[in-house]
Amino acid sequence: MSWIKTINYESANASLKKIYDRVKGPNNKVDNVLKIHSLRPHSLVGHMALYKNVLHNFNNTLPKWYLEALGTFVSHLNQCDYCFDHHYEGFKRILNDDPKAEGFRNAVMNGSTKDFFTDQYFAGCQYAEKLTLHHSTIEKKDIENLKQVGFTEGEILEINQVTSYFNYVNRTVVGLGVDTTGDILGLSPNNSDDPNSWNHS
Template sequence: MPGAERLSWLRVPTEDELPPDVLELWRPSLEKLGFVPNVLRLYALRPSRLLAWNAWYDEAMKGDSGLTKAEREMIAVVVSVANRCPYCIAAHGAALRKLTKDAALADAIAADHTTAPLEPRVRAMLDYALALTLRPATMSEDDVVALRAAGWSDEDVMDIAEVTGLFNMSNRMASGLGWAPNPEYESLGR
């Protein structure tokens, strides 16, 4: 389409070349949001990998955890801002606004979580996620001890590390392949 904004630096598969399970994966987003997030369209270039990634994403972000869904989205935002990933900042900033019903808080976390009005326990979680993102080779048991001291269980710490890892990987996919965020994210939760 002439004049259309590119969604990726790679070819975007058309719906008619996708297997039914990928199209079924899109259905809830269409029904709930009114659009298909570009990550689902763009990752569909490799359908089996999209389905595997989405299963991991759903478990890490929505599965059983001592972290709330909003806390997991806070990690997604802080990691994505640190990695300067436009796609994930837009998508997860919107998700955080929707989950917290507090656009000002979500925007404050995206601007600088260290100055956002957060409980010390949550700030410790985000400090850990940021450290793991920016300086993984310097992480030590002391970092885990600090999370325990802030009130997180070992299972919670594992979840914090996993969500951090998930978004470092996702940020690299989005940034490395030029994935454009959906424009609809800008107004979600505002």
């Protein structure tokens, strides 16, 4: 499951279990990406606060399916199979169109996202790719390009934060050898109206 010790729900002490109760899914399942923090529960609290507010907050104005698509795309760029598998399933569930979801997956795997997205959303992917693989080459004109295709500055911030979050979590997972053994793929904290609601369903 990982290259360092993790503590499962049943073995957790009272303080860790209290946090697990906020993030668990069905049958007290805690995703391995979250369980990896169990030796330092305070970092799990920080991770979840960032994750929930970046990806699952009602104040975001970009469609949730697009934010999930960006996360899936960035995970592919970072060769993080764990996050790719999880967030592709989340994307697929939100999209509720299996053939279209499979078309997205194929486009990502084949490097042909331009054929899947509108020009505007493809521009967001290009920015995410540059920020992930060549971050030191980002210039003001990259932001201006996003404005020109119709993104507001708040939406540009959303794209930046989703991309940055996935670069963080991809490196957490890959760097500690986390795999999907025992996970239920595609669960997420779906109550976007309450930033303190972390339960996965």
